[in-house]
Amino acid sequence: MDLLETADRNVDAAREQLLALSHAIHGDAEVGFEEHTSSRRVAAAMEAAGFAVTHGIGGLDTAVVAEYGDGPLTVGVCAEYDALPGIGHACGHNVIAAAGVGAALALAPLADELGLAIRLLGTPAEEGGGGKVLMMRAGSFDDLNVAMMVHPAPYESSTIPCLAVKHVDVRFRGVSAHASAFPERGVNAADALTVAQVAIGLLRQHIQPSDRIHGIVTDGGDAPNIVPERAGGQWYARAADLDALGELYPKVLRCFEAGALATGAEAIFDEPGPAYTEFRHDPDLVALWEQQAAAVGRALPDQPLDPRLAGSTDMANVSLAMPAIHPMLAIDTDGAVNHQPGFTAACVRPDADRAVRDGAAAMARTTIAAASDAALRERLLSRRYVAAEDPYLDRV
Numbered sequence: 001m002d003l004l005e006t007a008d009r010n011v012d013a014a015r016e017q018l019l020a021l022s023h024a025i026h027g028d029a030e031v032g033f034e035e036h037t038s039s040r041r042v043a044a045a046m047e048a049a050g051f052a053v054t055h056g057i058g059g060l061d062t063a064v065v066a067e068y069g070d071g072p073l074t075v076g077v078c079a080e081y082d083a084l085p086g087i088g089h090a091c092g093h094n095v096i097a098a099a100g101v102g103a104a105l106a107l108a109p110l111a112d113e114l115g116l117a118i119r120l121l122g123t124p125a126e127e128g129g130g131g132k133v134l135m136m137r138a139g140s141f142d143d144l145n146v147a148m149m150v151h152p153a154p155y156e157s158s159t160i161p162c163l164a165v166k167h168v169d170v171r172f173r174g175v176s177a178h179a180s181a182f183p184e185r186g187v188n189a190a191d192a193l194t195v196a197q198v199a200i201g202l203l204r205q206h207i208q209p210s211d212r213i214h215g216i217v218t219d220g221g222d223a224p225n226i227v228p229e230r231a232g233g234q235w236y237a238r239a240a241d242l243d244a245l246g247e248l249y250p251k252v253l254r255c256f257e258a259g260a261l262a263t264g265a266e267a268i269f270d271e272p273g274p275a276y277t278e279f280r281h282d283p284d285l286v287a288l289w290e291q292q293a294a295a296v297g298r299a300l301p302d303q304p305l306d307p308r309l310a311g312s313t314d315m316a317n318v319s320l321a322m323p324a325i326h327p328m329l330a331i332d333t334d335g336a337v338n339h340q341p342g343f344t345a346a347c348v349r350p351d352a353d354r355a356v357r358d359g360a361a362a363m364a365r366t367t368i369a370a371a372s373d374a375a376l377r378e379r380l381l382s383r384r385y386v387a388a389e390d391p392y393l394d395r396v
Contacts, residue, residue, distance in 0.1 A: 003113070007106045007110065007364035010110075011102050011103075011105070011106045017045065018101060018102045019098070021041055022094045022095055022347075022352070024041055025041060025089070025097055025098070026094040026347055029088035031082055031085055031127075032124060033082075034062070035062040035125075036062055038062075039064050039124065040055070042079055042081065042097055046064070046101065046120055049068075049108060051120065052067045054066075058135065059138075062122070063121075063123065063131065064120070064122025065119065066119070068111060068117070069117045071111055071114065071115035071117050072115055073377060074116075074144050074145050074146075075119065075144070075371075076147035076148070076322075077118070077121065078148070079096060079099075079122045080123055081096070084127055084339060087341050088344045090338065092331070092338070092343070093126065094348070095352050096151055096152070097122070099149075100120060100360075100363075101360075102356065102364075103360045103364045104120040114368060115371065116371060125273070130273035130274040130317075130396075132315060133273075133274040133396060136317065136321065136390070136393065141322075141385055143385065144384070145380045146282075146324065147315075147319075148324060149363075150359035151326060152328070152347060153328040153331070154330065154336070155328060156330035157300070157327065158290050159325075160279060160281075161309050163240060163278070163311070164277050165236050165238040166237050167236055168234075169270040169271075169272055170196070170235060170256050172230065172265040172267055174230065174263065174264070175229055176227050177226075178226070179226060180225060187229070188228055189230050190220045191259075192231065193231040194259070195263065199255035199258050200213055208244060210238075210239065211237075211240075211244070212236070212239075213235070213252055217232070218233050236312075238310075240278065241278040242392075245275065274314075275395070275396040276316055277319075277320050277396065278316055278320075281319065281326070284370075285325045285366065285370060286325055289325055289327055296358045297358065298330075317392065321390055323383065327359075332351040333346040
C-alpha cells in the first residue's frame, strides 16, 4: 500500500481517540505551566502507542517528550496545550495537541521503512512563557533535523505572518497617603503608569508600521482615598525581527522610566519569559505541505495572507534553529477570530475536529514526502540541531 495512503488510514484509525483528546484538553483549559492534566493526557496517549515518554523536562513539569524509532532522520512534531486566561482555548491549542499526537501516531508504524526517528514534543506555555525555548535550552530539541506543527485560525495558509516579541512586567512603587488630607505625603504609582501609557501612545507615531506595543493594567491601587503605593501591568513589544525588536524595546522601557521620573516612583521591570523571534519558513517543506494539504482536501487561498494578521509564537525560535513549518488551518468560527470567546466555542465544533484529522494527516504526509525526496532528505540530514551551538538562544 502507498505510504501516504497508509498514513491517512493510521490517522483515521485513531480519529476517535484524537477527537476525544482534543475535546478533553479543551475542557481542561489550563494556562501556561499549569497544564498538568493536559500534558498527562498527551503523555498517556504516546505511552499507549509504544513511545518512550519523558514527562517533565528541565524543570518544566508540564513538558513532554515522546520518542519512537531510531532512523537517521529525526522529525519533531510540536503539540501545544496551554489555554488563555479567562477565555480558555481561544487559540485552539487543543486542536494543535491532538493533531500533533495524530501525526506522530500515523508515522510510528512507518518509521523503520522511512528511516525516521519521531519525537512528539509537548510544549507548555506558548502564550507568553516560551516553553519551546526553555525546552530547547534543556536539550529537548537536540538532534532534530526538522520540526512542524499546525494551528487553527479563521483562514487557511501554509505560512504564518509572525513578529518577534518581548514581554515585560512593569511595577511602580510609590508611597501611600490619605488622598484628601495628606496627598502631599504620597507618591502616586498609578500616576506613573498613566504617564507611561501616554508616552507609549505618543511613541506609536514614531515606530515602524510592523511594530506593535500593547498591554494591560493589572494593579492600580486599593481604594480611591488612598494614594496608590503600587501599580503595574503586563506589556508586549513586537517588531519585524530580533534586530528591529532590539531598537523598539528600549524605547518602550524609557516610557515607563519617564513615568517613574515624573512622579518620583520607582520602576521595576521583570521579563517573564524569553523573547520570540521572527519565523523562517522552510520553502521546500512549505511546498510539500501545500501538496499534501491539498491531497487531504484543504483549500489554500489564491492570494497571499495580509501581513497585518501577524501574531507571535515560540515556534519561530525553533524555525531559526532548524527547517520548520507552521501552517494555519481554517475552521468555521462564525466570524470570531483568535483570542475571542467565539473562537473558543468553535474549537470543539465539527470543523475543528476536521482540522485535527487533516492537520495530522497532512503533517504525516509532508514528513513522508520529505523523507522520500533524496535531495531534500540529504539537506535535512546535513543539519542536526544542538542547543549549545545555537547563536539565537543567547539573544532571547
